[in-house]
Amino acid sequence: MIEAYDDSPTDSRATPRHRTPLxxxxxxxxxxxxxxxxxxxxxxxxxxxxxxx
Numbered sequence: 001m002i003e004a005y006d007d008s009p010t011d012s013r014a015t016p017r018h019r020t021p022l023x024x025x026x027x028x029x030x031x032x033x034x035x036x037x038x039x040x041x042x043x044x045x046x047x048x049x050x051x052x053x
């Protein structure tokens with residue numbers, strides 16, 4: 001009997017189990033953007049966000 005050669009990957013690392021939905025990636029980017037902007041303004045020493053007169 002001749003067996004057919006199956007070259008499909010059986011390694012679990014070759015095929016991901018799940019993918020992150022696009023809306024989740026978009027939400028994370030939208031949530032990270034204000035944090036980055038605030039950090040850059042704060043670390044640059046800009047006086048725009050200083051609450052003292």
